[in-house]
Amino acid sequence: MFDRILQEAPEFLTVENLVFLAEAAGRTLGMTLIGCSVGMVLGLLIAVLRQSRARALLPLRAVVILYVETFRRIPFLVIIFIVLFVIEPLVPGVSLLGIATVAVCLLSTAFLSEIVRAGLEAVPRQQVEGARTLNFNELQTLVKVILPQAWRVILPPAAAFVVMFIKDTSLASQIGVIELTFAGKMLVNRGFSPVLGFGAILASYFLLSYPLSRLAAALEKRLASP
Amino acid sequence: MHHLEIHNLSSAYGSHQILRGVTLEADRGEVISLIGPSGSGKSTLLRVLIGLTPPTDGQVFVAGQPVDYMSRKSLRALRNRMSIVFQQYNLFQNMTVMRNVTVAPVEIRRRPRAEAERDARAWLEKVGMAHKHDAYPENLSGGQQQRVAIARALAMNPEILLLDEVTSALDPERVNEVLDTIRSLTSEGITMVIVSHEMAFVREVSTRVAMMDEGRIVEYGSPAQIFDAPREQRTRDFVSKILRH
Amino acid sequence: MDYTFQFEQVLPQLPYLLGGALVTLQIAFVTFWAGAVIGVGGAIAKVYGGTGARRIASSYVTFFTNTPALVQVFLLYYALPDAGVLLESMTAVLIGLTLNAGAYLTEIIRAGVISVRRSEMEAAIALGLSRLQILRHVILPHIARTIYAPLSNFFVWLVLGSSVAALFGVEELTGRAINISTANLRSIETFTVIAVIYVALTLVASTSLALVGRWAFRVRAKVF
Numbered sequence: 001m002f003d004r005i006l007q008e009a010p011e012f013l014t015v016e017n018l019v020f021l022a023e024a025a026g027r028t029l030g031m032t033l034i035g036c037s038v039g040m041v042l043g044l045l046i047a048v049l050r051q052s053r054a055r056a057l058l059p060l061r062a063v064v065i066l067y068v069e070t071f072r073r074i075p076f077l078v079i080i081f082i083v084l085f086v087i088e089p090l091v092p093g094v095s096l097l098g099i100a101t102v103a104v105c106l107l108s109t110a111f112l113s114e115i116v117r118a119g120l121e122a123v124p125r126q127q128v129e130g131a132r133t134l135n136f137n138e139l140q141t142l143v144k145v146i147l148p149q150a151w152r153v154i155l156p157p158a159a160a161f162v163v164m165f166i167k168d169t170s171l172a173s174q175i176g177v178i179e180l181t182f183a184g185k186m187l188v189n190r191g192f193s194p195v196l197g198f199g200a201i202l203a204s205y206f207l208l209s210y211p212l213s214r215l216a217a218a219l220e221k222r223l224a225s226p
Numbered sequence: 227m228h229h230l231e232i233h234n235l236s237s238a239y240g241s242h243q244i245l246r247g248v249t250l251e252a253d254r255g256e257v258i259s260l261i262g263p264s265g266s267g268k269s270t271l272l273r274v275l276i277g278l279t280p281p282t283d284g285q286v287f288v289a290g291q292p293v294d295y296m297s298r299k300s301l302r303a304l305r306n307r308m309s310i311v312f313q314q315y316n317l318f319q320n321m322t323v324m325r326n327v328t329v330a331p332v333e334i335r336r337r338p339r340a341e342a343e344r345d346a347r348a349w350l351e352k353v354g355m356a357h358k359h360d361a362y363p364e365n366l367s368g369g370q371q372q373r374v375a376i377a378r379a380l381a382m383n384p385e386i387l388l389l390d391e392v393t394s395a396l397d398p399e400r401v402n403e404v405l406d407t408i409r410s411l412t413s414e415g416i417t418m419v420i421v422s423h424e425m426a427f428v429r430e431v432s433t434r435v436a437m438m439d440e441g442r443i444v445e446y447g448s449p450a451q452i453f454d455a456p457r458e459q460r461t462r463d464f465v466s467k468i469l470r471h
Numbered sequence: 472m473d474y475t476f477q478f479e480q481v482l483p484q485l486p487y488l489l490g491g492a493l494v495t496l497q498i499a500f501v502t503f504w505a506g507a508v509i510g511v512g513g514a515i516a517k518v519y520g521g522t523g524a525r526r527i528a529s530s531y532v533t534f535f536t537n538t539p540a541l542v543q544v545f546l547l548y549y550a551l552p553d554a555g556v557l558l559e560s561m562t563a564v565l566i567g568l569t570l571n572a573g574a575y576l577t578e579i580i581r582a583g584v585i586s587v588r589r590s591e592m593e594a595a596i597a598l599g600l601s602r603l604q605i606l607r608h609v610i611l612p613h614i615a616r617t618i619y620a621p622l623s624n625f626f627v628w629l630v631l632g633s634s635v636a637a638l639f640g641v642e643e644l645t646g647r648a649i650n651i652s653t654a655n656l657r658s659i660e661t662f663t664v665i666a667v668i669y670v671a672l673t674l675v676a677s678t679s680l681a682l683v684g685r686w687a688f689r690v691r692a693k694v695f
Contacts, residue, residue, distance in 0.1 A: 004553065073673040074666045075634035078645060082666065085658040126315035133276050134330040134382065135305045144329065148320035170539035174638060181542055194549035202538045202546065209537040 004193045012196050017187065024183035025204050031101050031169045031179065036162045039108025046113040047120055048142060064113075071110035077171045079103050084175050100172035100179075104165070111161055119154035120146055152223045159216035166209050180204050227290050229254040229417045230386055235284035236441075237267075237274050244270045246441040247284065252434075254385075257418045259428040261452075262438035263464060268421040271438070272388045275419070276310045277301045288386065309379035310388040314395040316375035317363040323350070324359040327378045335382075342381070349377040353407045369400030373407050380411075387411075389420045425468050429453055437461045480657045481664050491647035492668055498565065498633040498643055503576075503626050505569040510576025517577065518584050528577065535574030541635050543567045548639060560639045568636070572629060579625060583618035616688045623680040627673050644668060 046064050049057065071079065083103040087094060123146050131141040173181035184201035188194050228251040237245040245267045252258045260268040273279040275286060277295050286293045288307060294300035317326050327346040331337045350356040353373040363371050372392050379387060389408065393401045405427050412418065412431050422428050428435060428449070435452040437445045437460070445452060445461045453469075456462045516528035535543065544567035551558055558566070587610050595605045637646035648665045652658040 070666075070670055073631070073670040075631040075645065075669060077634045077637070078648075078662055078666055078669065082659065082662045085662065124315045126312050127318060129278055130312065130316055130318070132278065133305055133310050134378075135302055135334045136330070140333065144333070145318050145320070167537075167539035170541045171635075173541070181539065181545070184542065184545070188549060194546060194553060198542055198546040198549065201542050202534075205538045205542065206534070210533070213537060 005195055008193055008196055012187075012192055012200070021180070021183055021200065021204055024178055024180045025208060027097060027177065028166065028169050028179040028205075029208060031097070031104050031172060031177075032162060032166045035101055035104025035108045036112070036158075036165060038105045039110075039112040040116070040158065042105070042109040043112035043114075043116045046109065047116040050113075050117060051120055052138070068110045068113055071107055072114070076103070076107055076168050077174065079107055080171055080175055096172075096175055096177045100169070100175060100177045103172075104169065107168075108161070108165060112158060115157045115161065116150075116154055118157075119150040119152075122153040123149045156216065156220040156223055159212070159219050163209055163213045163216050166212070167205065170205070228252060228287075229256075229289055230419070231285075231287040232271075232275070233285045233287075235271070235274060235286065236282050237270060237279055238282045244441055245274065245281075248438075248441070248443055250436060250443060250446065252417050252419065254417055255415045256433040257412050257420065257431055259420045259422060259432040259435045259449075260438055261422070261425070261428060261435060261464070261468075262444070265440075266438040267441040268438050269390050270441075272310060272390045272419065272421060276308060276388060277304060306382070307384060308386040308388065309382050309384035310390060311372070311375045311379050311392050313391045314368070316378070317371050319363050321362075322359065323355065323361050323363070323366070323374050326363070326374060327381050330378070331381055346377070346381055349380050350374070352380075352410070353377045354403070367400060368396045369403045372396065372400075372404045376404075376407055376411075380416075384416065386417045386419070389418065389422070391421050391423065393422065393424060425453070437464060439464070476660060477657055478660050478664070480655045481651065481660045484651050484661075485664075487651070488644065488647055488665060488668060491642060491644035491665075492672055494641070494643040495630060495633050495645075495672070498568070498636055498641075499626060499629040501565055502568040502572045502633070503629055505565075506572030506576045507580075509569070509573030510580045513573065513577030514580035514584050517581050532574045532577050535571050536578070540568060540571040540632060541638070543571055544635065544639065561636070561641050564636045564639050564641055568629075568633070572625075575625060576622075579618055579621045580614075582621070583614040586617050587613050612688075619684050619688055623677065623684065626680065627677050630673055630676060631669065 046068065049061060049064055052061075080100060080103040083106065084096075084099050087099050087102065127145055127149070128141055131145045136144070169179055170181040172179055173185065176182065178186070180201050184197050187200070188197035230250075230252040232248055232250040235245055235248040236243070248267070248271060250258070260271065262268055270279060274281050274295075277293075281295055286295075288304065293304050317323075318329070321329060324343065324346060327350065328339065328342040331342040331345070332339050347356055347359070350359060353376055355370060355373050355377060358366065358370065358374075363374075366374070376389075376392070392408075393404050396404065401424065405424060408418075408420070409427075409431055420428070420432070430449075432449050434447060435449050436443050437452060437456075437458070439460050445456060445458045447457075451457075452461060453465055456465055513528045513532065516524040517532075520528065544564055547567045548558070548560070548563045551563070591609055591613065592605065595609045600608065633643055634645040636643050637649055640646065642650065644665050648661045652661040655661070
């Protein structure tokens with residue numbers, strides 16, 4: 001096995017292959033960042049919705065709670081497949097990358113909404129009451145009082161979630177998205193040794209994930225309540 | 227016409243009745259203190275007055291005008307005339323002292339920032355916290371934070387000021403600085419409703435004192451009457467227990 | 472869109488799918504406990520081991536927690552034959568997922584181990600307890616209480632993560648769904664049904680774990 005690796009290494013480590021891997025890594029990163037950004041925004045909306053007590057919004061709140069509790073309990077692989085089967089007939093010609101990103105958004109919204117919700121609830125009630133007695137409306141209270149204090153509680157677990165998600169995007173390879181994992185399979189199919197092929201992929205994931213996980217750990221340390 | 231009139235005010239939490247038909251009135255500039263054992267509903271009364279807890283029965287009038295606690299518009303109007311200071315966590319932790327005091331006048335009342343800051347400085351001087359205008363709440367002691375909270379409430383120029391056990395969460399050394407601040411305010415002409423355990427202070431500054439127990443006003447009269455010659459047994463029991471310490 | 476939902480094509484297959492759910496649970500179970508063995512070893516190495524042991528454990532954890540389980544299993548599955556080791560799908564998947572789980576469990580258990588406060592130990596020593604007694608009555612119960620909730624959550628995570636096995640032909644829940652849908656072409660219905668089964672599985676798992684936790688450790692965990 002090792003002779004094979006040594007033999008193939010020079011053919012493997014060509015500029016062409018490295019560019020190919022870089023593009024695939026770009027897709028991995030792209031799915032993660034876009035998905036988690038969308039998830040953060042929608043998650044915030046959902047968290048705010050869940051905190052409100054407006055009776056008119058009750059049906060919407062029920063739908064949202066059902067969505068969050070369900071999507072957190074389904075494997076990402078299954079979500080990706082379902083999104084594929086639903087969207088593909090509906091929107092012919094949609095890119096696989098787009099489908100995968102939609103799946104990422106669906107899952108990340110569910111998880112991030114819980115993280116945001118915990119952050120919003122961590123702000124002491126008296127802060128919100130104080131704002132109300134000063135005649136702040138709901139939006140002003142949220143923007144000027146709650147969010148500036150909640151983000152410290154939200155950021156560390158959110159960062160950890162993003163780091164975890166980079167790895168989950170590997171499942172997008174199963175519907176044909178040419179991200180890192182699929183790229184690895186392609187290289188192995190071209191005849192390279194699996195150790196070289198998948199080893200390079202593992203190294204690529206590591207290069208993406210490790211710095212971010214250190215950043216997340218540093219955030220956790222700095223923002224953890226004294 | 228009384229400045230503040232409370233008629234038969236009741237409030238319940240589920241099946242638990244917290245206020246049972248409270249009736250009280252205060253004239254402009256009077257200082258009314260609420261005393262009584264824990265759980266008697268004193269803080270709840272203040273919360274209901276400012277609209278944080280809904281009343282289940284009764285009426286409240288401010289300068290003759292009835293307050294509709296179900297109407298947003300009415301609540302806004304009420305809070306333009308009435309301010310409250312809580313026991314703790316009053317100040318917005320993410321803003322400096324100056325910003326805490328000016329945020330409502332500037333953002334809610336739409337006053338020009340320079341004008342609001344001038345007024346804020348005056349109120350901060352009055353409570354003795356002008357030198358800390360740039361500090362964040364986490365760098366202030368409990369007593370300092372409470373004094374800023376009072377300044378913030380006053381910056382809204384309320385006719386009625388509610389103080390809910392504002393010294394109860396403070397270290398003993400800090401209590402007096404806040405009491406001194408409150409004492410200096412009693413001559414400003416603001417109608418004040420104070421919930422406090424500081425009996426000597428209550429006796430000194432109050433126009434009238436209300437003894438509450440189990441959600442009701444047991445007795446309502448001058449400090450001399452409540453503390454020296456209480457008519458009701460429960461008042462007698464409470465006062466003698468307190469004064470024994 | 473002209474699509475008529477035909478759940479009748481899937482529902483008769485329910486027993487088959489539930490059999491797959493059982494396999495899913497088995498995978499989660501095996502990888503959890505085998506991973507826990509690694510986790511205990513790794514945690515002890517990281518907390519009490521010498522420089523060499525610490526470095527090995529650290530590298531192991533860092534590697535397996537920063538790379539996807541899917542690729543780890545791919546490597547195992549495709550590379551081992553090259554080295555002359557031929558493994559059955561299920562075995563390769565179990566080994567890969569166990570190694571993955573072991574890394575995360577090392578960190579969970581390590582957090583529990585270092586959470587034992589010195590004061591607790593010193594109090595026990597002062598009371599005259601032997602080292603074995605201290606271990607049994609003070610340290611282990613404390614660690615168990617601390618790590619129970621994270622371990623429960625991790626187990627549920629493993630249940631969901633076991634779906635990766637389907638990609639290697641293992642006939643757990645997702646794998647059986649793939650089988651069915653390639654036959655009856657009712658992909659949406661089939662996968663919707665297994666989505667529901669997964670939700671039910673994880674709800675039952677987390678609820679029972681929470682209840683056991685409350686009863687055994689008086690751990691105040693969220694039941695739902």
